[in-house]
Amino acid sequence: ESTNPNHQQKANEIIEKCLPYANKSIRIGITGVPGVGKSTFIESFGKFFTSKGNKVAVLAIDPSSSINKGSILGDKTRMEELVKDQNAYIRPSPSGESLGGVAQKTRETIILCEAAGFNTIFIETVGVGQSETAVHSMVDFFLLLKLAGAGDELQGIKRGIIEMADAIVINKADNENIKNAKLAKNEFSRALHLYPIKESKWQPKVTTCSAFYNIGIENVSKIINDYMSLTQENGYFEIRRNEQNNYWLLETIDQELKTNFYQQTAIKKALEEYGKAIKNSKTTPFKAAEELLKLSKK
Numbered sequence: 013e014s015t016n017p018n019h020q021q022k023a024n025e026i027i028e029k030c031l032p033y034a035n036k037s038i039r040i041g042i043t044g045v046p047g048v049g050k051s052t053f054i055e056s057f058g059k060f061f062t063s064k065g066n067k068v069a070v071l072a073i074d075p076s077s078s079i080n081k082g083s084i085l086g087d088k089t090r091m092e093e094l095v096k097d098q099n100a101y102i103r104p105s106p107s108g109e110s111l112g113g114v115a116q117k118t119r120e121t122i123i124l125c126e127a128a129g130f131n132t133i134f135i136e137t138v139g140v141g142q143s144e145t146a147v148h149s150m151v152d153f154f155l156l157l158k159l160a161g162a163g164d165e166l167q168g169i170k171r172g173i174i175e176m177a178d179a180i181v182i183n184k185a186d187n188e189n190i191k192n193a194k195l196a197k198n199e200f201s202r203a204l205h206l207y208p209i210k211e212s213k214w215q216p217k218v219t220t221c222s223a224f225y226n227i228g229i230e231n232v233s234k235i236i237n238d239y240m241s242l243t244q245e246n247g248y249f250e251i252r253r254n255e256q257n258n259y260w261l262l263e264t265i266d267q268e269l270k271t272n273f274y275q276q277t278a279i280k281k282a283l284e285e286y287g288k289a290i291k292n293s294k295t296t297p298f299k300a301a302e303e304l305l306k307l308s309k310k
């Protein structure tokens with residue numbers, strides 16, 4: 013995560029050398045509002061995977077931790093069981109100035125984890141901001157955790173997230189919540205049928221579970237297996253990973269160009285001056301941007 017150019021060069025070399033050993037995994041994105049049970053779910057789900065002989069890496073993208081230094085996803089004290097599991101690795105959200113930067117580091121970490129033999133990668137994020145889109149762009153399967161009985165507004169879930177979901181899992185389906193969870197499941201199943209068929213040809217599934225009591229967890233893994241079989245057979249799995257690689261190529265160029273630009277001393281100085289000029293109506297933001305870009309080292 014160092015911004016020192018020497019470190020970055022070394023890091024890039026390492027990641028590049030890891031590449032031939034990466035890719036042999038399933039990457040699963042998990043999102044849901046705070047309190048829905050993400051950590052509890054990942055703990056149960058992760059233990060399920062490790063009990064079958066898999067190696068699980070849990071990565072996180074938490075935009076709040078980079079923007080105001082406070083973290084919604086919390087630290088390592090979560091997932092107490094999984095933390096102790098020899099076959100699990102849990103990494104908190106990278107720090108960084110922008111979601112783009114944080115996402116890029118997470119993406120690089122996926123490669124390192126895969127090269128280190130982790131074949132099941134969870135990427136967790138909270139249902140705020142643009143972080144879901146970032147996670148969606150680096151996973152094979154996108155899972156949305158929800159609660160029964162709370163309206164969409166209440167859960168802060170945007171329509172776009174439902175569209176991205178390959179499965180909606182209604183958590184806390186236990187005790188007096190079971191009936192409501194089943195009702196919610198039916199409602200979502202109906203609603204999902206109204207969306208156009210996905211490029212993957214996969215019909216998103218809705219199911220209930222209780223992460224806390226460990227009920228319905230195996231069924232979620234079965235859904236993911238079915239998805240993998242379908243998309244590997246129809247070629248979508250590979251198409252999507254290629255698309256994601258292209259997306260990340262362009263995204264990385266964007267990042268590099270920006271970092272390179274803003275780090276230049278001349279630019280820093282000129283930015284300040286143009287800022288004042290704009291304030292005093294001596295120039296426009298557009299003209300200033302043009303001049304600044306001309307000033308930038310090629």
Ligand code: GDP
Binds near residue numbers: 045051184185221
């Ligand atoms: P996160 O903020 O999404 O990571 O949510 P947590 O995993 O921290 O869970 C929030 C609270 O909900 C905790 O008190 C959990 O014990 C509780 N919880 C999580 N999953 C379940 C569940 O399946 N059933 C019940 N009854 N409680 C749960």
